[in-house]
Amino acid sequence: GEDVEQSLFLSVREGDSSVINCTYTDSSSTYLYWYKQEPGAGLQLLTYIFSNMDMKQDQRLTVLLNKKDKHLSLRIADTQTGDSAIYFCAESITDGNKLVFGAGTILRVKS
Amino acid sequence: KAGVTQTPRYLIKTRGQQVTLSCSPISGHRSVSWYQQTPGQGLQFLFEYFSETQRNKGNFPGRFSGRQFSNSRSEMNVSTLELGDSALYLCASSLGTRTNEQFFGPGTRLTVL
DSSP, rough: OEEEEEEEEEEEEEEEOOEEEEEOOOOOOOEEEEEEEOOOOOOEEEEEETTOSSSEEEEEEEEEEETTTEEEEOOOOOOGGGGGGEEEEEEETTTTEEEEEEOOOEEEEOO | OOOOOESEEEEEEEEOOOEEEEEEETOOEEEEEEEEEEEEEEEEEEEEEEEEEEEEEEEETTTTTEEEOSSSSSEEEEOOGGGGGEEEEEEEEOOOOOTTEEEEEEOOEEEEO
């Protein structure tokens, strides 16, 4: 089945690292994505990882994938107040160009 | 390179009316997908069009329909509006390849009264 789960809320202090977790159920997912949504805006693609990779790093962002446990995480180093937003994990379902999203994690960064 | 544009940005309709939303994808992108975002159901896939053909469809009633034109611009239509159709409708464009990097527009906020 298709289901993606995320924790709902994370609060961190400015300068700390943030780790947002996600689990998915579809073992046939080939790509997994992280999107960011700021208030009143659409979704911004942050990064994605192919299912045969364990890790991907892109500047302050590190994605870790544990395919055995179907667990995905996004680490944001040196978190800034501008990182406050909702973060969505999504999996790409093989039957076409369809993304299944988690409910989103609200990240609040305290200065 | 211009991003994905959606028009209108805001719409207010009454129950029973119909509405048409428009999406212009990034130049060169042939795939357009539509998603509905609500506080209760989150982000849900509506359908995807690629080269003017519907390639995939989500679990929405037939009141939700769409089409794509030869220039890849897409429209979605909702007929006989219900209060529960109030949502942010997001359009995403991509090349349609396997990496499936989808780039989203700002959305159309539809309110049904």
